Amino acid sequence: MRDLLLLAFIAASLLATLRYPYIGLLLWGWFTLATPQQSVYFASQIPLNVVIAAVTFASFFFHGEIRRARLETVSVFLLLFMTWLGVSHMMSLDQSLSAEPTERFIKVLIFVFACMMVTTDKLRLHAMLWLLALVMGFYGAKGAVYTIVKLGGGLYMGQAETILEDNNHIGIALAASLPLFLYLQGQARHGLVKRGLQAVFVMSIIAILGTHSRGAFVSLVVFGGVMWLYSRHKVKIAIAVAILSIPTVMLLPQEWTDRMETIADAGEDQSFQGRVDAWVINWKLALEHPVTGAGLRTSYEEHVARQVEMFREPRAAHSIYFEVLGGAGFVGLFFYLGMIGAAWLKAFGAQMKYRHAERDRWRSDFGKHAQISLVTFCFGALSVSMEMWEGYLIVIALISVLGKISPVQTREKNPLVRARQDRERARFRARYVRSEDKAAAAR
Template identity: 30%
Template structure:
């Protein structure tokens, strides 16, 4: 039944996609973030729904009227430079076969991220994008929160198998990033029942994140909540809610959970932590030795034999920063960090320009909550290999759309050709 439902939704949306590229982007985000086909048991698990939606969206973008270029913003140029650099490092990859397989996946994500930036144009598009992200990830938050309550917190919460967020640590970070987006919708929803539903979803998502037993997730949610409190205009109210809710959540979790969280301060005795540190040393040594890094997929015994302090402990980087460093070198890491800084500055510019203006109150609220999501990603991502996780890039697209709306800029569209024509006349 679930397989049929997903099939009907996807193919039923094709006429809407061909008429409006933004619908195609929303469908793509739903398929790629929620992975609804993994919730079935039949043919839907392997059917190329994403491919069908991507082809329809690209066709729609090509034939649709109106502006179709990328927004003219610094973060756009840096994203393009980062994509170009990943292509260069792939040419010099240590393991060409596995690197190409990963390159194929990453470039699809980057292509659709750029398409998202081209198709998401209006406030309505941005709002719909946030709703799709919240529903897609909130499904696992509500489901995981209920599971945590039923199990008394004794069992771990996992994400959809075979996806970016299948790992317990990854689903925790994804849910933490979603909570500020839920808060934005909560603050900008007129219907009382909807606000109550979003409040419940936030609580269950937080409980699911704790139920994942992710230590990085705990640090991420602490950083995210602190930032939201600092930025809140109602510090006393929000502080009271947090002060009442957090102790209840922590008391609910069993001793087994508390023991695992206590191990954060004793990382020297934790084998998992030591494995990650070993992988970080390997990535650093590799980047020092090779300008282009090792390319995609470098967690191989031969790489650790040459560059790691402990060659026998072959371990994934489990850090967005060291993952980029090892795979794409210091230049790649510089571009990735610059992209994060410029994304943050874009949100800050939106909040600054919209301050005190009623017509942009929604934009200021969303930009601030996206910053909270990015804080969670920056902290939690320090312990996870999620460089190519698509949600941060969709949030960048939302910020770019708002920035262009506020600046009243026209999109970037064949600037060289336009310059040449002007010169001729």
């Protein structure tokens, strides 16, 4: 029955995609983030992602969405990084090992690039953001219920056979989603939606604690610290956090407290030392192959690791940065960090540029919360191999399109703000609208 329901939903969505192309991208994103095919039987044997992607791109082509695509700094870095992953695979120390992760990462980046190209207005941006929030909100609510039922004694894990299955991964992903819940709450007009997002926000924090993940706890602390720095009500937030933290910690089991206390003794923790071993192996592989690296995730295997290090056990890189460094070399890491850094700067620029706008202030708010989301994820990802998680890449994609969305066509009361908006609209028309008119005339 679940197979039939899933296939019927996909068929209806693909029919709608033929008329409204962005529905196909949302369906693709849902499959990428939520992996519903893992919960069915025979339908999981069908390459549904390929079918959805093919129909979506066909609809983009026939509706002229491709002609509206424009490159900018973030998308250029993404294309360079995606290309370099292919080059690194061709120069891999073991192509049989790097083929599957490279292909999987490139598929994720293709989806993210599609988001960059066709998310051209506020409605589409919010639709994709809501999709991400609904998926992560489901994981947060589920984790909260599990943690409460187990009285904090259980170990909350993500969905099996997905990148978020590991308790560290799901915890860090939820921490990076917290700013997005707050942004959508601020944009919501209905009280019921606002209260629902507030509930999901609180439940996600409970779920993070229920993962018993030290990396997720650090991410939660980073989120709280950065949010506090951005807030204008610092004293109130500090008092509220102090009041809520004491009973929360007291209700959690002793094993949770003991595990978090090991953060201070990382140098003596065996798990942390295992991560250090993986970082050293990837660092040495990058020094031996500085341009292209050793191939994505080849460092996991003993016969590759032993080429540079005889005394440390090979294992997962446990860091998105060392993962990319060992797999794609210093050039690949430069493109990868360039993509993240360019996105953060663009979000910061949007926050500053639109903070005094009356109707376009949502861009400033989104820029602020997107920055916090990226910072939270990047700190947490210091200790996990989740560079292929689509969530933070979608945030990067949505940041990249802020400059392509036409300003709201309303007049501001402030003459200085109104003059700036007039200049922005003129630049937008010169860059996008007129180029499309010329292309249409040429046809």
